[in-house]
Amino acid sequence: MKQIILKERPAGKITEASFETKEVRLNGLHDSELHLKLVFLSVDPYLLGRMNNESADMPSFKHGEPIKSTGVLRVIRSESRDFEEGDLVVGQVPWQEEVIVSEKKVRKIDTSFISAKAYLGVIGMTGLTAYFGLLDIGKPKKDETVVVSAAAGAVGSTVGQIAQIKGAHVIGITGTDDKARYLVKEIGFNAAVNYHDPNFAENLKRACPNGVDVYFESVGGEISEAVWPLLNKFARIPVCGTISNYNSPAEEDVGTRVQRYLIQANALMQGFSVTNYKEDYKEATEQLIKWLREGKLTHKETVLKGFDQIVPAFISLFEGKNIGKIIVEMTD
Template identity: 55%
Template sequence: MLILQKQIKLIQRPTGTPTKEDFEMVNAPIGDISEGEMLVKTVYISVDPYLRGRMNDTKSYIPPFELNQMISSGVVAQVVDSKSSLFEKGDMVLGSLPWQEFTIAKDNTVRKIDHTLAPASAYLSVLGMTGLTAYFGLLDIGKPKEGETVVVSGAAGAVGSIVGQIAKIKGAHVVGIAGSDEKVKFLIDELGFDAAINYKTQDVAEALREACPNGIDVYFENVGGEIADAVFPLLNNFARIPVCGAISSYNNEQVDVGPRVQGYLIKTSSLMQGFTIGNYASRFGEGAKDLATWLTEGKLKYEETITEGFDHTIDAFLDLFKGSNLGKAIVKVAEIEKY
């Protein structure tokens, strides 16, 4: 009997902000596994802002998605059938997998995770690529010292929320920038930020001057645009600026234009460095160990916005550009089965 499953494909390259018309949900047969392969059931799908860049046909640090092919991202899945000596039925795995309900995966393309140590979804957030992005970007480039001031944009998002907490662990004065009063309250009351700014209702430049009386030593950049413009005049000498993202411009149809940063960088001898998590692949074990330790010790909290159902995956992705998510945005596709 032919068994069908749902898949999500990119059928046209978005112009500006993506819409549902850029995607198509189709039914396709699951197929059979061969030696060294497993059939895995998608349990959680990670939806991330960087996927927007892969929808453009432009050169980047990662190849663009092909038209009429499935989108892929971080996925937690469960093995339901195996012809691999490395995995057995019931194992939980993590990998970059297509947006579909089931995947035939080679055993060297996924790694086993232990969901008894932390919820399986955490491997897409605090213990996954977002946690590692925060860890290496802040500690390897930002290098916060005790008593310094760290400012984080997109602070209530998946990466920013972890960045601020690691900065607090390192003894810094931490200021977050977010887009709602609810998020501001969350950053201060739940995550222990020293101050937080609602960029939609406050004058960011003025609020930063008040929240950072000693200037800014580290600015973790997730947003770009006018928020970044407000940060640069407050940089201290030898400030460090890890550039993780610039979500404010991802959907712009024209090149983003704003104040030039060179003068600020020269005047303060500041370092501004872009990075991607792939730069640190050889050190993932180091970061994962520290993150897991801090999580176990109660020094790290994490929040997830979980959307239920594979049919709502596109909605969850589009909501990223509305600022709807608190913490990591994840789609729950299926329950974990006991075998």
């Protein structure tokens, strides 16, 4: 069966040269182990940090070893009393068509109401990232203005919806007019602006007549430079990522210095990782599921089909092509 390994660490822009597909064989099944077949796989920007040996809170991937991310898998054989053939499970697994893992490495999921793909997105690590970053650091209040960068992506679209639940006025920043229309017409953002528009900074200012109280930062670079002058007194800035320089980590990120804007606004800017909140995952997941059941949250996926699409799907994350969560669906 196929497995995708890290062939070499990316040098600048991520390309297929960093990966290699090889054939592997599985060992026998032991007590309390499960033989699983991959059904859906999540690809996420944070994986690039692990490939570049730059992740602060997760171990780096090693040369010659498989990349790992979250997947939904079906039980083919079970040596566990808690799992049966046909069960669907979710867990961190290698990029591999089939795997054998301990029963402790995965958890069973219920798809009677919630789709399997949602466990990789809105109620998975994506949803948790949005939930904790916005609510613990951003702390949006009713009628405040929340600006979200990378707003049509998996995290950003969830951030905007949670901000709406809290009664905020939500503005999305995205890269195409189609994505801007999606944010406003399909998930209810109050407004959205295209950062490729030559009048982007002016358009953003017009969309935020009362300034910016919360800026959920996932991009950095020139896009964020348009936000800093709009910060209100005591603004809060959760920093989820800086995708603008993910493909050129060795280059200096030169631009407007943010310090004076933070001082002028007495603003809080704080980086975070979802793994900081492990003890609260259960409670947050239950809340996300509740909002999903109540129709307060919606989710959209960009789905590529076939094991051979895993690497192209991952690379596309840094090209701004997707709306919502990128998921790879396996085909028989």
